[in-house]
Amino acid sequence: MQTKQINQLDKFITPFKHKLSSSLTKKEITVLQINLGKRCNLACTHCHVEASPRRTEELSPEICQQLIKVIHRFPEIKIVDLTGGAPEMNYGFKPLVEAAKLTGKQVIVRSNLTIYFEDQFGDLPEYCAKHQVRIVASLPCYLADNVDKMRGTGVFDSSVKALQWLNQLGYGKEPNLILDLVYNPQLPTGEKFSLAPEQTNLERDYKMFLQEHFNIVFNNLFTITNLPVGRTQMYLERRKLYASYLQFLESNFNHSTVEYLMCRDELSIDYLGNVYDCDFNQMMNLPAKTHNGEPLTVTKLLEAGSLDLINEIQTAAYCYGCTAGCGSSCGGALL
Template sequence: MQTKLTITPFKEKLSYPLTKKGINVLQINLGKRCNLACTHCHVEAGPKRTEELTPEICEQLIEVIHRFPEIKIVDLTGGAPEMNYGFKLLVEAAKATGKQVIVRSNLTIFFEDGFGDLPEYFAKHQVRVVASLPCYLADNVDKMRGLGVFDDSILAVQWLNKVGYGKEPDLILDLVYNPQLPTTENFSLTPEQSQLEKDYKMFLQEHFGIAFNNLFTITNIPVGRTKMHLERKKLYAPYLQFLESHFNGSTIENLMCRDELSIDYLGNVYDCDFNQMMNLPAKTRDRETLTVAKLLEAGSLDLIDEVQTAAYCYGCTAGCGSSCGGALVLE
C-alpha cells in the first residue's frame, strides 16, 4: 500500500510571516496571446488564446508608471508580450520616466508577420531582453517549445547581437534555462547557475558566435501546463514533496514576490505571476483584493503587508532558489 504524501503548508515552514517590502518592480502580464504553446508554460498561453490588455487598463498602468517614482523596473511578460495590446505604449511610458524595461521574449516572435522591427525597436529604447532558451541543445529545446524553435531562437539571438545586444553596455541580453519536465520520480534541482552560464557561453560562442550577458536558471513551478503534465504522470504530489525537502530558508530574503506587484490583463493585482495564474490575489491589510484602479485611488503601492502563499512556493525556495532573475542565493 502506497503511503499518502503530505506537504507542509508553506506558511508553516516559515518562522515569521512573509511580508512585503517596498514595491520597486511592476510586472505586467499583457495577455495570453502567443505564437508558441510551450509544454512547460505556466500561463497556458498559445496562438488560440485571445485574452489581452484593454485600452482602459493600459491607460491606468501608464498612469501608475508616471505617478510612482519608486517603480524602478517595468517587467513585461505574457504570452508573447509583444503580441498583446499596449506593449509599445508601456515600453515608451516606462522609458520616458527613466525606468528600466524588461521584455520576456520567446525570440521566435521576431519571425512572425508584423514583428520584424522588434530587435531594432528594443535597441532604440534600450529594453533589457530576457529570452527563453531552456537548453543549448536543439533536441531539448524543440521538445519543450516546438519543432524548429531552437533554430529560430539562435537566429533571433544572432540578430540581437547584430544590433548590439550582449556587446554594448546598455543593451542587455539574458537567457533563461528551464529544466526538462520530469517523467519519473527521479527529480533534480536546476544546475548551479554560474557554472551553467559558463557552459552556455562557451557552447553558444563556439557553435554560433553568440554573446549574451547573464543566464538565469528557473525552476519549473507546478502551475499551468507544468502542473497538468505532473498530474498526468501522477507526479504532482511527489514533485511538491521533493521541492519541500530541498527548502532553503536563506532564499526568503530575496524572493521576487516581496518587492513586486504582478498585474494581469484585467488590472487585478497579485504578489507574483504564479499566484496570478492560480487566481490567488494579493490582499490588503484589511483582506481586500486590489486592482490598478484601487492603487491609483489610494495613491500608494504599499497596501499589502503579507504575501499570499501556496504549496508551489516551494519551487521558488528549493536549493539556490528561483525567480524571474534566476537563482536567489549562491550554491
Template sequence: MINQIYNLPNKVINPFSQKINSQLTKKNINILQINLGKRCNLSCNHCHVEASPKRTEELSPQICEQLIELIERFPEIQIVDLTGGAPEMNYGFKSLVAAARKNHKQVIVRSNLTIYFENGFGDLPEYFAQNQVRVVASLPCYLADNVDKMRGNGVFTASIKALQWLNQLGYGTDANLILDLVYNPQLPNSEKFSLTPEQSKLEQDYKLFLKENFNVVFNHLFTITNLPVGRTLFHLERKKLYSSYLQFLESHFNESTVEHLMCRDQLSVDYLGNVYDCDFNQMMNLPAKTANGENITVAKLLAAGSLNLIDEIQTADYCYGCTAGCGSSCGGALL
C-alpha cells in the same frame, strides 16, 4: 493564503506559511511586472501561463491607461517587466515601453525570440535597441533537441537566428543593450527529480557552447525552476507525479532564500488590472489582498496614491519551488 496539508507516501507536506514560521511581508516595491495577455505564437509544454496562438485574452485600452498612470505617478517603480504570452503580441506593449522609458525606468521584455519572424513583428529587435529594452529570452537548453521538445519543432533554430540578430545590433556587448537567457529544466517523467544546475557554472557552459557553435554572446543566464503551475501542473498530474514533486521541493526548502523572494519587492498585474504578489499567484488566481481582505487592483492603487496596500504576501504549496536549493525567481537563482 492557501493552507493545504498533503498526505503523501511516508510524509506530510506542510503549508508553506508554517514552514517559514513568520508572516511574509513586502519590502519597498521597485518592480512592476505586467502580464499583457495570453496571446502567443508558441504553445510551450512547460508554460505556466498556458499561452498559445489560440488564446485571445489581452490588455484593454482602459487598463493600459491605468498602468501608464501608475508608471508615471510612482517614481519608486524602477523596473517595468513586460511578460505574456508573447508580450509583444498583446495590446499596449509599445505604449507601456514608451511610458516607462519616458519616466527613466528600465524595461524588461520577456521574449520568446521566435516572435521576430512572425508577420508584423520584424521591427522588434531594432525597436528594442532604440529604446534600450533589456531582453530576457527563453532558451531552456543550448541543445536543439531539448528546446524543440519543450517549445516546438524549429524553435531552437529560429531562436539562434534571433540571438544573432540581436548580437548584430549590439546586444550582449553594448553596456546599454542587455541580453539575458533563461534556462528551464525538462519536465520530469519519473520520480528522478533534480534541482536546477548551479547557475554560474551553467552560464559558462551556455556561453562556451553558443559562442563556439553559433558565435552568439549574451550577458547573464537565469536558471528557473519549473513550478507546479499551468501546463507544468497538468503534466505532473497526468504522470501522477504532482504529490511526489511537491515532496521533493519541500524536502529541499532553503530558509536562506526567503529574504530574497521576488514577491517581496514586486507587484504582478494581469491584463484585467488585478494585482498579485507574483506571476505564479496570478496564474493560480490568488490575488494580493489588503489588511481587511479586499482584492487589490490597479485602480485601487491609484485611488489610494500608494503601492503599499498589501498586508501579507499570499503563499501556497508551489512556493516551495521558489525556495528549493539556491532558490528561483524571474531573475534566476536567489543565492
C-alpha cells in the same frame, strides 16, 4: 476548485507558511511586472501561463492607461517587467515600453525570440534596441533537441537566428543593450527529480557552446525552477507526479532564500488590472489582499496613491519551487 486542491495537499506536504518564522511581508515595491495577455505564437509544454496562438485574452486600452498612470505616479518603481504570452503580441506593449522609458525606468521584455519572424513583428529587435529594452529570452537548453521538445519543432533554429540578429544590433555587447537567457529543466518523466544546475557553471557552459557553434554572446543566464503551475502542473498530474514533486521541492526548502524572494518587492498585474504578489499567484488566481482583506486592483492603487497596501504575501504549496536549493525567481537563482 484551486483552493480545494491546495488544501488537499496539506496531507502530503507542510503548508508553506508553517515553514516561515514570521508572516511573509512586502519590502518597498520596486518592480512592476505586467502580464499583457495570453496570446502567443508558441504553446510550450512547460508554460505556466498556458499561452498559445488560440488564446485571445489581452490588455484593454482602459487598463493600459491605468498602468501608464501607475508608471508615471510612483517613482519608487525602478523596473517595468513585461511578460505574457508573447508580450510583444498583446495590446499595450509599445505604449508601456515608452511610458516606462520616459520616466527613466528600466524595461524588461520576456521574449520567446521566435516572435521576431512572425508577420508584423519584424521591427521588434530594432525597436527594442532603440529604446534600450532589456531582453530576457527563453532558451531552456543550448541543445536543439531539448529546446524543440519543450517549445516546438524549429524553435531552436529560430532562436539562434534571433540571437544572432540581436548581437548584430549590439545586444550582449553594448552596456545599454542587455541580453539575458533563461534555462528551465526538462520536465521529469519519473520520480527522479532534480533542481536546476548551479547557475554560474551552467552560464559558462552556455556561453562556451553558443560562442563556439553560433558566434552568439549574451550577458547573464537565469536558471528557473519549473513550478507546478499551469501546463507543468497538468503534465505532472497526468503522470501522477504532482504530489511527489511538491514533496521533493519541500525536502529542498532553503530558509536563506526567503529574504530574496521576488514577491517581496514586486507587484504582478494581469491583463484585467488585478494585482498579485507574483506571476505564479496570478496564474493560480490567488490575488493580493488589501489591509481590509479585499482583492487588490490597479484602480485601488491609484485611488490610494500608494503601492503599500498589502499586509501579507499570499502563499501556497508551489512557493516551495522558489525556495528550493539556491532558490528561483524571474531573475534566476537567489543565492
